[in-house]
Amino acid sequence: MRQLVPTATETTIEQAYRAPLDRRTGAPWVGLCMVTSIDGSTVVDGQSSDLSSANDSGVLHQLRSLADVIIVGAGTVRGEGYGPPKKPGQRIGVVTGSGEVDTTTDLFTSGAGFLITTTDADLGSGDRPDVIRAGTAVVDLRAAIDQFHTIHPSPRFVQAEGGANLNGALLDQDLLDEINVTTSPLTVGGSGPRLAEGAGDVTHRFELAQLAIDDQSFVFSRWRRRR
Numbered sequence: 001m002r003q004l005v006p007t008a009t010e011t012t013i014e015q016a017y018r019a020p021l022d023r024r025t026g027a028p029w030v031g032l033c034m035v036t037s038i039d040g041s042t043v044v045d046g047q048s049s050d051l052s053s054a055n056d057s058g059v060l061h062q063l064r065s066l067a068d069v070i071i072v073g074a075g076t077v078r079g080e081g082y083g084p085p086k087k088p089g090q091r092i093g094v095v096t097g098s099g100e101v102d103t104t105t106d107l108f109t110s111g112a113g114f115l116i117t118t119t120d121a122d123l124g125s126g127d128r129p130d131v132i133r134a135g136t137a138v139v140d141l142r143a144a145i146d147q148f149h150t151i152h153p154s155p156r157f158v159q160a161e162g163g164a165n166l167n168g169a170l171l172d173q174d175l176l177d178e179i180n181v182t183t184s185p186l187t188v189g190g191s192g193p194r195l196a197e198g199a200g201d202v203t204h205r206f207e208l209a210q211l212a213i214d215d216q217s218f219v220f221s222r223w224r225r226r227r
């Protein structure tokens with residue numbers, strides 16, 4: 001992998017993604033990690049795997065290894081499945097309004113998975129994973145993240161892993177401090193979701209913190225929110 005920005009040099013995934021772009025005292029630093037096609041789709045036939053590569057997957061896993069908490073939309077979990085984390089103590093929160101999340105999977109039986117939902121969502125009775133509730137009708141993600149200290153002793157870096165509708169909700173609340181996006185060297189056409197769906201017309205300024213390319217023409221960019 002060759003880094004072009006901030007300086008031109010050979011690099012590795014471990015070096016290029018050795019830490020979040022920054023940290024903050026107080027509220028956790030929130031990063032998004034996604035892969036898109038050149039024409040902006042985040043799926044091929046409803047899944048992200050055909051957009052990805054060994055290096056893209058390496059980036060996802062390297063950033064995951066830095067995260068204290070991962071958040072993911074229920075649509076992605078229903079479509080792609082999600083297993084328990086490899087990193088001890090890491091928690092994975094599934095954002096859902098409907099509560100339609102299968103909590104019998106390894107993600108939840110391992111104790112790592114938890115639900116992030118609204119104050120009025122009906123999750124039924126019986127055994128239930130940890131739940132964070134914030135907002136009515138839709139999850140207030142800022143208020144939910146503010147409660148992460150209840151499920152992790154030191155939630156300093158939160159990685160969001162999509163999909164598009166969760167990303168839209170994060171953009172709506174201006175919660176993304178960094179965006180790590182891999183551009184796959186493919187066009188896919190179709191009507192697949194782009195990076196964010198469902199957000200209002202909100203403009204947030206980011207600056208390019210890092211840019212790298214590999215020998216398969218995958219482009220790896222890291223964007224920091226300019227506040």
Ligand SMILES: NC(=O)c1ccc[n+]([C@@H]2O[C@H](COP(=O)([O-])OP(=O)(O)OC[C@H]3O[C@@H](n4cnc5c(N)ncnc54)[C@H](OP(=O)(O)O)[C@@H]3O)[C@@H](O)[C@H]2O)c1
Nearest residue numbers: 034035046048073074075076097098139162163164165166
């Ligand atoms: N290219 C990539 O890097 C990448 C990464 C991840 C996923 N994907 C792809 O993206 C697709 C899924 O994306 P998607 O947009 O359909 O689904 P999604 O964003 O994963 O999940 C959407 C669901 O999350 C819940 N949700 C999100 N924000 C909410 C809020 N503020 N309040 C309440 N609930 C909220 C809702 O769940 P309920 O319906 O339960 O209420 C909503 O239907 C899949 O095809 C997946 O393969 C691609």
